[in-house]
Amino acid sequence: MAVSLSKGGNVSLTKEAPGLTAITVGLGWDARVTDGAAFDLDASVFICGEDGKVRSDTDFVFYNNKTGAGGAVQHTGDNTTGEGDGDDEQVKVDLSKVPTEVKKLVFAVTIHEAESRNQNFGQVSNAFMRVVNSVGGSVLAKYDLSEDYSTETAMIFGEIYRHNDEWKMKAIGSGFAGGLGSLAASHGVNMG
C-alpha cells in the first residue's frame, strides 16, 4: 500500500520496503487535451552533497545528461507529449550504488519554453511524483501535486534523501521562478 504524501510530508522508503536497493522515481502529468501548443515537461535530478549543491556539473541529470553518480542515477528519456498512462518520465536510482557523500536527490520538473508558450503548471492536470520499488514493482510512496501549484513554470516535486541509514522521500511542491536555468544555478550547476 503506497503512502500518500501531501506537501511537506515525508516517509521512510527503507521502512516501507526493508532491504530496498533500487527504486524508480516516476514523474507524471496529463497530456494537454485542448488545442494549442502541447505541454512539454522535463524532469531533472540534482544529485547533491551535504551542502545541498551538486558536486560537479555531471550531477545535474536531465534530458541532455541522462546518467549521474557513476551510473547510479539514470534518466530513461524525454517524453515530449505526456501521453500514456502512468509515469511520463522515469529516473532509475540504484540506491546501493549512490556514493556515500551524496545526501539527497532533488527531483524537479520544468515546462519547456513555458514563457513563449504562455504556459504554467496551473494548466497541467494531475501532476505527481511516485517511488516504485525496482524489485517487485510495488509503489512505495506517491505525492499528488495538483493543488500545490498555480502559475509556476518550474517546480521541485520532491527529494529522496538519506536520514541516518534510511532512504526517505519528502514531498516538496515548491515553485521556482526563472525556469530550469536558474533552478540549476541555485543547485550549484555552472551554466554555460
Added chain:
Amino acid sequence: MTVLSPGANAPLPSGDLTVLIRHGMIPGAEIDVSTFLVTGTGKVRSDADMCFYGQPSVAGGAVALAGASGGETRFTVAPSRIPAGVERVIFTATIHENRGTFGQLSEMEVQVGVLTGKIPCSGRTETALILAEVYRRNGSWKIRVVGQGFNGGLAALATHLGVEIAEPAPTPAPSPSPAPAPAAPPSTVNLSKVSLTKQNSTVNLQKDDGRFGKIRVNLNWNQKAQKTGLFSFGSSNIDLDLGAFVEMRNGNRSVVQALGNAFGGFGTPPFVKLLGDDRTGAVTDGEWLEINGDKWADIDRILIYAFIYEGVPNWQQTDGVVKIIVPGQPEVEVRMNEFGDKRGMCAVASLENSNGQVRVSREVTFHKGHKEMDSSYGWGFRWTAGSK
C-alpha cells in the same frame, strides 16, 4: 480585487455565487457561454448537466444561466446544492457556428466576488474556450482560471466533456412550403438555433407526448438607442413591452401584457404569463413570457407582439429580437429588423397548435396599435386606452 491569470486558483467564499463572464462581442459572430457539471472523470453524468441557452437551469437550479446581454453572461451557482458526484462546474465560451475566433478579442474576464480571472485572447485560434472551473477541494470550493480550448467550437468542447451533440438541423425549406425541423434524437443535446427570416419563416416544433415543458419567450432590445441627427433630444431610452394574444381551444381569448396589468397565468388559463415588467432598464436580459407547454393541448394560437411603450418608434434603432426557447428544441429567434417603420406596434411571431405541434411563424408586421393589429389578424378584442 484579486486578479487570477490562467492556471491560477483561489478559494471561493462560502454561500451562493454569481459568476459573471465578460466576454465582449465579436462583430458578425455570436458568443455563447455554457457551463458543464462534470464528475471526477471530467465528463457530464448526462446531457442534463449542460447549462446553456437551450437548458438554462440544471441540477435542480443549483447552476443556472441568469442572464446574457451586451457582451456579458451571468450564472448563479449554489455550491451547497450541487449533487454529490459532480466535482467541477466548467465555464466555457463558444462562438456560434465558428464564425470567428477568440483571437478577435483582447481578453475575457470571469468574475466571482473579489476574484477576477483574466484570460488573454489575442493570437488565439480557438472557437471554444474553457474559461474557468469551480471545483471541490477538501470539502470546500475553489476556482481555477483555465483559458484553454478547441478550434472546433462547441461541438468539440461538448464532446470532450462527454455531451452527445445532435447533428445540425438542415435549414428549413423556404416558405410557402415549410418543412418541419427534425426532432433531435432524445439522448442528444440540440445546439442548433433557428433564425426565422422572410425566406425561412416557419418552423414546427414537435414532441411525441405533446408536452413541451416551460416555453420561454424573451424580448430583448438595445435599451440605449443611439441619438441620431440634429433633431434628437431628450431621453433616447426606449422601453419595449412584450405581450401576447392567446386563444384557447375552447374559444376563450385573452390579452397578456403589462399594460392594464393583464399578466396572465402559468398554472391557470390562459397558461401564458408575463414576468415582471421592468421599466428601470436594470434588467439587462429584457422581458420574458412563459408559456405552459404542458397545457399546449388546451391552446389554439398565440400571437406574440412587442410595442414601443416609451421612446421614438424606430425599430431599426431598437435592434429588437424575440427568442422562443422550448426545452429540448432548437432556439427560435426572430429579429425585428425591418427598417424605417414608424408604427409603434410589431406582431413578431405566432405560435399555432398544428396537430399538437408548435408551429412557429415569423410575422414582423407593423401596426399603429393593438386595435389595428387585432383586426389584421382577426382576433376581435374590444379595445380601450390604458396605461401602466
